[in-house]
Amino acid sequence: MKKLLAKEFRLCMVPMVPLFYLFVLMLLIPSYPYSVAGFFCCNAVFYVFSQAQMNNDLTFTAMLPVSKADVVRGRVRFVVLIQLGMIVLLLAMLLVRRLLYPIANPAGCDPCLTLLFGVFVTFLVFNAIYLPAYYKTPHRAPKHFLMATIAVFAWIVVFEGAFIAAGAAQDAVPLFGWIETYLDCIPTFTGAWIAQIAAACVGASVYAVGTWIVCKCSIARFERVDL
Amino acid sequence: MLLEVRNLEKRYPGFTLDRVSFSLESGYIMGFIGRNGAGKSTTMKSMLNLVHADGGEVVIDGLRFSEQERACKQKIGYVSGAFECYQKSQLRAIAEVTKQFYDEWDDAAYRRYLQLFSLDERKKVSELSAGMRVKFAIALALSHHAKLLILDEPTSGLDPVSRNELLDVFQSVIEDGACSIFYSTHIISDLEKCADFITYIRNGKILASTDLDTFRAGYLLVSGEPERLDAAKPYLIGCKRHAFGFTGLIHAADADQFADCKTAPADLESIMVYTEQEDAHEEAAC
Numbered sequence: 001m002k003k004l005l006a007k008e009f010r011l012c013m014v015p016m017v018p019l020f021y022l023f024v025l026m027l028l029i030p031s032y033p034y035s036v037a038g039f040f041c042c043n044a045v046f047y048v049f050s051q052a053q054m055n056n057d058l059t060f061t062a063m064l065p066v067s068k069a070d071v072v073r074g075r076v077r078f079v080v081l082i083q084l085g086m087i088v089l090l091l092a093m094l095l096v097r098r099l100l101y102p103i104a105n106p107a108g109c110d111p112c113l114t115l116l117f118g119v120f121v122t123f124l125v126f127n128a129i130y131l132p133a134y135y136k137t138p139h140r141a142p143k144h145f146l147m148a149t150i151a152v153f154a155w156i157v158v159f160e161g162a163f164i165a166a167g168a169a170q171d172a173v174p175l176f177g178w179i180e181t182y183l184d185c186i187p188t189f190t191g192a193w194i195a196q197i198a199a200a201c202v203g204a205s206v207y208a209v210g211t212w213i214v215c216k217c218s219i220a221r222f223e224r225v226d227l
Numbered sequence: 228m229l230l231e232v233r234n235l236e237k238r239y240p241g242f243t244l245d246r247v248s249f250s251l252e253s254g255y256i257m258g259f260i261g262r263n264g265a266g267k268s269t270t271m272k273s274m275l276n277l278v279h280a281d282g283g284e285v286v287i288d289g290l291r292f293s294e295q296e297r298a299c300k301q302k303i304g305y306v307s308g309a310f311e312c313y314q315k316s317q318l319r320a321i322a323e324v325t326k327q328f329y330d331e332w333d334d335a336a337y338r339r340y341l342q343l344f345s346l347d348e349r350k351k352v353s354e355l356s357a358g359m360r361v362k363f364a365i366a367l368a369l370s371h372h373a374k375l376l377i378l379d380e381p382t383s384g385l386d387p388v389s390r391n392e393l394l395d396v397f398q399s400v401i402e403d404g405a406c407s408i409f410y411s412t413h414i415i416s417d418l419e420k421c422a423d424f425i426t427y428i429r430n431g432k433i434l435a436s437t438d439l440d441t442f443r444a445g446y447l448l449v450s451g452e453p454e455r456l457d458a459a460k461p462y463l464i465g466c467k468r469h470a471f472g473f474t475g476l477i478h479a480a481d482a483d484q485f486a487d488c489k490t491a492p493a494d495l496e497s498i499m500v501y502t503e504q505e506d507a508h509e510e511a512a513c
Binding site: 003006007010011054055056057059060062063064065066067068070223224225226227 | 296
């Protein structure tokens with residue numbers, strides 16, 4: 001699998017990946033739905049697939065001494081690495097933002113660890129729709145990306161909207177009050193740290209398990225594809 | 228047996244690869260012939276799981292492909308026409324990636340083929356002509372001591388000199404008896420020069436799979452005068468009318484019926500051309 005990953009980096013990496021990583025700088029905007037940064041990373045993943053498609057990468061890889069399942073596994077792991085790269089950058093930017101100006105975000109989730117939950121799920125939603133569809137009909141990649149984009153934005157609206165709603169109704173609804181105190185804040189006390197780390201870990205777990213299932217599903221579909 | 232293909236099936240709307248079976252021993256070249264759309268590429272791709280077969284089994288050097296895909300692919304070099312991947316990458320980058328995957332990659336052999344084919348590693352794929360891309364694909368396929376080379380029209384796009392060079396390379400590759408080549412081409416004269424065996428596919432079915440001499444010996448070309456044609460028709464596989472009568476292909480077993488006609492050994496191309504006429508000759512040529 002290391003060889004396949006090396007192949008991905010050498011032949012399939014596109015400049016759009018580091019370019020879209022720059023959208024992590026959006027966390028410096030005082031008021032913004034920050035989980036959108038996750039979508040830009042998904043966009044970079046789409047560029048990887050598009051470029052690979054243009055380069056007949058599927059056929060090249062399938063002709064190497066690897067199984068057809070390995071072709072999918074290699075790419076999914078590459079996607080995971082790209083997405084984890086974004087998570088690392090987000091963590092770094094959360095720290096920078098905390099040091100520069102630790103203020104709340106009225107446009108959605110605050111720049112805190114809870115945001116990672118949202119971004120992990122953003123990635124999973126994208127992976128769950130795009131990858132199995134791509135490995136069934138690779139030539140329809142743009143259509144699959146459109147469907148995945150719609151789903152990702154629906155999730156972002158739900159995620160960021162939940163925090164806007166929590167902020168507006170925190171006095172009326174006790175649960176919203178708890179969310180605002182523990183999850184949607186720049187953490188300053190142990191309880192908030194624990195809650196936010198737990199949220200990020202739940203997001204990471206859901207992402208890990210979900211992407212593993214997505215990979216299995218994509219492999220099953222790709223086995224039936226004629227190259 | 229190095230390669231055994233048993234009852235390979237693939238069904239598409241309007242085309243069926245119908246229980247394709249043949250085998251090839253080590254140390255030989257097998258030509259795979261048939262018209263466009265007869266199922267040559269589908270057979271080759273199905274053998275390699277690039278196309279998902281609906282049935283059948285492929286055994287490479289004693290290993291079932293479906294069970295040991297990675298190990299089987301280590302033993303195979305596959306070329307499907309020109310190299311059309313990673314247009315903006317240098318040949319060097321592609322070769323460096325490729326060699327990581329093969330246990331028996333031979334850098335010296337790779338350099339030798341680069342030199343033989345006059346390939347410049349610093350060039351990008353997009354900078355190569357169609358013929359040079361074919362040569363690059365062949366260089367990659369030949370450089371990991373594959374036991375079986377599966378070549379889908381490897382000589383298409385090559386000039387006659389390059390084709391001849393390539394046929395020499397094929398001969399040298401099988402020389403030690405450890406490697407075999409299974410290759411499809413429409414340039415039948417190439418097969419006459421180098422093939423030991425012929426597998427002929429027609430409409431998704433294997434019509435014949437045997438050694439070249441036996442295959443050719445099974446047919447005869449016959450020429451006769453116009454008035455002889457009607458009596459000849461039941462025995463003709465295919466025929467062409469001309470000013471002096473007709474020329475056609477018959478099974479060698481029917482030679483007795485043509486004692487009054489000129490007969491000659493059939494070449495591979497004539498066998499294929501007349502056989503493909505079989506369905507249409509009543510209305511068209513004859």
